[in-house]
Amino acid sequence: MSATPVNTSAQAPTAVKAAPKPALIALDWGTTSLRAYLLSADGAVLDTRSSTAGIMNLPCPADVGGFDQAFDETCGAWLKANAALTIIAAGMVGSAQGWVEAPYVATPAGPQALAAGIVQVTTKHGFTVNIVPGVLEAGALPNVMRGEETQIFGALAGDTTVDEAPHGTLIGLPGTHAKWVFVSKGRIERFYTFMTGETFGALRDHTILGRTMRTDAQPDPAAFIQGVDTARDDGYAGMLATIFSTRTLGLTGQLSPEQQPDYLSGLLIGHELRGLNEVLAREQTHLAGMTLRLIGNDALCERYRRALARYGCTEARTVAHATERGLYQIAQQAGLIHTTAKVG
Numbered sequence: 001m002s003a004t005p006v007n008t009s010a011q012a013p014t015a016v017k018a019a020p021k022p023a024l025i026a027l028d029w030g031t032t033s034l035r036a037y038l039l040s041a042d043g044a045v046l047d048t049r050s051s052t053a054g055i056m057n058l059p060c061p062a063d064v065g066g067f068d069q070a071f072d073e074t075c076g077a078w079l080k081a082n083a084a085l086t087i088i089a090a091g092m093v094g095s096a097q098g099w100v101e102a103p104y105v106a107t108p109a110g111p112q113a114l115a116a117g118i119v120q121v122t123t124k125h126g127f128t129v130n131i132v133p134g135v136l137e138a139g140a141l142p143n144v145m146r147g148e149e150t151q152i153f154g155a156l157a158g159d160t161t162v163d164e165a166p167h168g169t170l171i172g173l174p175g176t177h178a179k180w181v182f183v184s185k186g187r188i189e190r191f192y193t194f195m196t197g198e199t200f201g202a203l204r205d206h207t208i209l210g211r212t213m214r215t216d217a218q219p220d221p222a223a224f225i226q227g228v229d230t231a232r233d234d235g236y237a238g239m240l241a242t243i244f245s246t247r248t249l250g251l252t253g254q255l256s257p258e259q260q261p262d263y264l265s266g267l268l269i270g271h272e273l274r275g276l277n278e279v280l281a282r283e284q285t286h287l288a289g290m291t292l293r294l295i296g297n298d299a300l301c302e303r304y305r306r307a308l309a310r311y312g313c314t315e316a317r318t319v320a321h322a323t324e325r326g327l328y329q330i331a332q333q334a335g336l337i338h339t340t341a342k343v344g
Helices: 066-081 111-116 148-156 196-206 208-212 221-234 245-251 260-281 298-310 322-333
Strands: 022-029 034-040 045-051 086-090 119-122 128-131 135-137 143-145 169-173 178-184 187-194 291-294 315-318
Touching: 022 066, 022 322, 034 066, 034 322, 045 066, 086 322, 111 148, 111 322, 135 187, 143 187, 148 169, 148 178, 148 322, 178 260, 187 260, 196 208, 196 260, 208 245, 208 260, 221 260, 221 298, 245 260, 260 298, 291 298, 298 315
Parallel strands: 022 086, 086 128, 169 291, 291 315
Antiparallel strands: 022 034, 034 045, 119 128, 135 143, 169 178, 178 187
């Protein structure tokens, strides 16, 4: 009997790559919401959770366990599966109204300073939460941030072009309290806060300007740009001298009720950028031709990109995943996780 021939061309089965294991719970815990990320040791996002349980909207008062309950509801399943996970949190959870206060780190501040300033709180089930401090710029007009510092370092992670500009890197964070941050040599040097979003809401909802607006209208890009251009070209007397035009342009038939919200938005953002341009002018530079980064909601960042273009800045890209990358970078810096991998 002859032997059965062996098929030598057949390849051995390919080994299945093991799924990455969870190593870190990263929390972005703000005033109105809580966002949780489950990360691997090399920074990959394995899962996410979101909750409306911001520090001002806890499921029960803080003094009877509100923070613990919100934490358990959001992260309990992850910790039940792996009780050895490291936990890091940033944002208003570290404020005076938060779970525990993490005192501000003074500018200039880099990831090392944030890592050194971490404050810990122990949950009712014995888990340690490492809370990242905010950043303070002291002076006659002091400025503070909580949460944005983490996003900034996440946005810059793996970016080799950070310090190419002569005045460092400029990062914008549009929002309720928009911030413009100057970063040099990997550190937050100084920053400005513009209450643009909150001012818009207050003017629309609590002044005469809102009386003639239709606030449920579809966005009107042309009315927005008209507002930006008004601030840029006719805003020399300041915002308080131009915002009433939202009403008078309506009264004279030049703006419809549907156009007025976008005009006012453009006017306020236009004044914000005009103010930023004046800051830059003191350093013999300006927005025109500048390359900068934006962090935030895609729709809002796109609105800012259109406004920036009216000031000659056409290179403003939105950086995605800045929050989770920043939390990972700071956890690495603090020695909370150990890996040789780098997150790009």
